Amino acid sequence: MADVIVVGAGASGLNCARLLSREGLHVVVYEARARVGGRIRTFQPADGGPPLELGAQVVHGDRNPVHELLGPGRTRAVPRRVTARIVEDGTAREMGALSSGRRAPWQLEAVLQRSPGVTGLSVASWLRACGSTGTESTAVLEWFRQNWAADPEELSAAGIARAHRGDTVGEGEFAVEGGFARLPERLAEGLDGRLRLGEPVRELVYEPGRVTVRTDAGTASARAAVLTVPPAVLIPGLPAWKAAAATDLPAGDGCCVVITLDRPAPDTVIVFDVDGSTGFTRCAAGRPEVLVVAKADAAASLRAAGTGTALSALLATALPWTAGAAVLEVVVADWGQDPYARGAFTAPRAGREDAARRWAEPVDDTLFFAGEATVAGEQLPWVQGALASGERAAEQVLKALR
Incomplete structure (x- = not known):
């Protein structure tokens, strides 16, 4: 029997598992996807061009713990001088x-x-x-x-x-050399043999001091479990009050798309769509890829556009240079439709501000909770919030087991 089962190999789960393993505990991590990273996902162009992010976009702040976790020289400041435009009333403007x-x-x-x-x-x-x-x-x-x-x-x-x-990570925005996926890869180092990829947890049964989880491969038990999956991905077996907290923490819709065209962009541009159809659209001078990051209603609009002429029309409104360009490839990360995410991330809802605290509260010193949803309304729900929640859960587990 393991000491701790961690459910989810995103930033929070991997950080928690890393810290617990460092303290000598036997930790097993179950991840539904065939990869680590959760909602961190990097697109690597086939020609070796700069990577694009289909999930977490940038490292926020010069004091963000991501810098230390990756090591010196692994992050670089995102240039501030970028041409920025908007789409408003169907017209591109400065x-x-x-x-x-x-x-x-x-x-x-x-x-x-x-x-x-x-x-x-x-x-x-x-x-x-x-x-x-x-x-x-x-x-x-x-x-x-x-x-x-x-x-x-x-x-x-x-x-x-x-x-x-509550944000203390400092100023600026930074990109990860080689892509944000380097972070979960780094966090997973040393967990070889303890990662169970492609094994979603279907159900859990617990009593004080013992947890049993069921996956498609069978069952496994531990003295404690840390659940890092989004509340919207509710695992059967949790107490009713936890399920109630989960319903008060819906994840917002999100969809990211990389479109590779048959021509390079003439300029580096970021476009904010005030009209609500595409969210933020980016392109880099000399590169054929266009990245669209859409949330809330814009995610539904982008999803409905599919990969054909409707998508090309949306692009041409935001980036007129794409008009008439042929689409060579479309890569989609549809977080709102992802069964293991059910959305982009969790934001605090008016009148339900205590939901994150309730979701984060341990159960019988046996079930513990981490992930950006546990800090909603107290910290920014970006990667640093997820990392901090994994560290907090690790401290709680160590105190309970020792």
């Missing part, structure tokens, strides 16, 4: 239009971070109270949808403010 005669979305989000008295308000209701209307309101609502994968009418203003205040 990004500066968002701050011409109105408050830019990022300015309003910064105001929210410093705002007292927002408890109980949704982001949309807070914006109305701030007098945000018309084109300003349309743009900032879509900004929140794309950055938080949630409907602003449901998104907690207090949770967003707390998450920003």
Whole structure:
């Protein structure tokens, strides 16, 4: 019998397993996919060009623990001087239009971070109270949808403010040399023989001090288990109050697509679609790939476009240079339809701000919980939040077992 079973080999599960193994515990990690990384997924162009991210996009902050985990020289700052545009009312415009005669979305989000008295308000209701209307309101609502994968009418203003205040990773954005998938590969080092890839946990049975999980390959037992799967991927066998917490933590829809065209991009550009059809679209000068990262309603729009002419039309609106280009390849990471993700990530919902705490709470010092959903509304739900949750769960397990 193992000491600990970890369910999920994303950033939180691997970090937890790594720390527990380092303390001499016998840990076994079960992962439903045939790879490690969870919602970290890197696309590698066939010609060896720069990788593109189909999941987690960048390392946020110069003090992010990812830098230390990867080692010196493994990350590089993302250039700040990039041509930025928007699509608004079906027309491509310069990004500066968002701050011409109105408050830019990022300015309003910064105001929210410093705002007292927002408890109980949704982001949309807070914006109305701030007098945000018309084109300003349309743009900032879509900004929140794309950055938080949630409907602003449901998104907690207090949770967003707390998450920003709880962020301590510093400034800047960084790319991982060779792709973000290097991080889970690094975390998995030393876990050889303890990783069970392609084995989803179908059910668990527990009593204080003992957990048994059932997979397609059979059953396994341990003294404790750490569940890192998203709450939306509810594993049968959890107590009713845990299932209730899970229903209050829905993951927002998300879909990422890499489209390889028959011609290279003339410029490096990022486009924010205010109209809500494509989220953020990126291309790099001299490269034939276009990356689309869409969340909330835009994810559904991108999904519905498929891989044919409708997708080409969406691209041509955001990036006019793609008009008439032939599509050579489309690679999709549809997180909203992924049975082991059920969405991009979890954002705090107004009126349900305690759900993350309830989901994170251990059960009988035997079941423990990690993953970005456990920090929703307290920390930013990016990779650093997932790593921190895995470390917290490891500390809880060590205290319980020792």
